[in-house]
Amino acid sequence: MGKYHYILDMIQTAMMTIGREQGWDNAVFVSTYRAVIESRFIFAIDYTAKTSKDRKKIGASRIEKTEMVSAGYVIIHEGESMRKVKLFDKRNWYWYDGIYLLPKCAKWADLDRFGINYGKGALEIWYSLSQGNISYFQNGQSVEHVDFGNVFSLDRYATT
Numbered sequence: 001m002g003k004y005h006y007i008l009d010m011i012q013t014a015m016m017t018i019g020r021e022q023g024w025d026n027a028v029f030v031s032t033y034r035a036v037i038e039s040r041f042i043f044a045i046d047y048t049a050k051t052s053k054d055r056k057k058i059g060a061s062r063i064e065k066t067e068m069v070s071a072g073y074v075i076i077h078e079g080e081s082m083r084k085v086k087l088f089d090k091r092n093w094y095w096y097d098g099i100y101l102l103p104k105c106a107k108w109a110d111l112d113r114f115g116i117n118y119g120k121g122a123l124e125i126w127y128s129l130s131q132g133n134i135s136y137f138q139n140g141q142s143v144e145h146v147d148f149g150n151v152f153s154l155d156r157y158a159t160t
Contacts, residue, residue, distance in 0.1 A: 004041045008033065042066055047103040049077075052111055057129070059114035061103035065092050070099040074106070074114055074127050087115065087125045087134055090148045098152030123151050 012033045019026040042064050049060035062073040062084075070092045076083045090099065105118045115126035115134075123146065124137040136143045138150060 001041065005037075008036060008041075045100075045103070046075075047106060050107055050114075052108045052114075054111055057108075057111075057114075059106065059108060061106035061116070063099055063103060065097075065099075068092055070097050072099060072102055072116070072125070076114060076127070076129060078129070083129075085127050085134070087127065088146055090146075093152075098148070118151070 012029065015029045016026055018024075019029060044065075045063045047061045047063075049058045051058050056078065058077040060075045060077075062075055064071045064073065068091065069089050071089050072087045074085050074087060076085070093099075102116050102118055102123075105116050106114070107117060108114050109117070109126055112130050113126040113128050113135075115124065117124050122139060124135075125146065126135045126137075127133075128135070136146050138147065
């Protein structure tokens with residue numbers, strides 16, 4: 001964290017200096033700096049929310065990435081309540097990471113399950129609202145955890 005903070009401070013100082021010299025509004029740099037600090041250097045992307053067929057629930061997918069880990073989440077809104085559930089962790093392959101493809105395949109399987117259906121059944125991850133559990137399927141078979149090496153080529157080289 002110390003290294004990240006040091007590098008961020010260097011970038012912030014440079015941008016503020018350039019901004020003053022160029023007559024830019026530095027408020028953008030200040031707000032972005034604060035947002036990065038508040039996020040604790042976690043890069044996150046929220047994807048488009050999907051409404052269940054009964055229109056009573058909304059599900060969305062989210063990616064959070066640290067230097068070493070890419071994590072996939074679902075966020076479920078039901079009435080006034082909200083649940084954020086981690087579906088998986090995998091090694092971070094930065095911009096080559098296949099994780100960016102998964103949230104685009106998020107959907108409601110039925111009125112109870114929201115998750116990911118990637119590659120026509122090659123990978124399915126479902127969160128059940130009623131049971132509060134996560135089910136994993138690869139190539140139509142129930143599995144205990146996802147082997148991302150069989151889904152994304154770079155994950156074949158993962159050592160962790």
